[in-house]
Amino acid sequence: MNEDMLEDQARLVALLREEGWDVTDVELSAYDSPWEDSNDPEATITLTARKPYEDDAERDEEESDGTGDDNPFRIK
Numbered sequence: 710m711n712e713d714m715l716e717d718q719a720r721l722v723a724l725l726r727e728e729g730w731d732v733t734d735v736e737l738s739a740y741d742s743p744w745e746d747s748n749d750p751e752a753t754i755t756l757t758a759r760k761p762y763e764d765d766a767e768r769d770e771e772e773s774d775g776t777g778d779d780n781p782f783r784i785k
Contacts, residue, residue: 710739714752721754730758 718737724731734757742751 710737710752711750712740714750717752718754721756725756728760730760730771732756739779 714737718735722732722735734755736755738753738755739750740752743749745751
């Protein structure tokens with residue numbers, strides 16, 4: 710495994726984190742390609758990340774000021 714592969718992996722993780730993702734697992738596999746005749750190694754990076762999304766109904770409720778809500782079970 711060479712330094713370029715590790716730098717690329719770190720850059721991809723940083724990009725995901727910048728977008729609000731929580732990276733939970735990273736796997737880097739380095740290998741010689743069975744399809745190429747060159748001696749240059751290849752890599753596969755598998756990233757597992759999670760990002761919670763707010764429910765549309767919850768977001769709408771937070772954004773509204775409560776006017777026009779005729780739900781008799783809602784505490785105001």
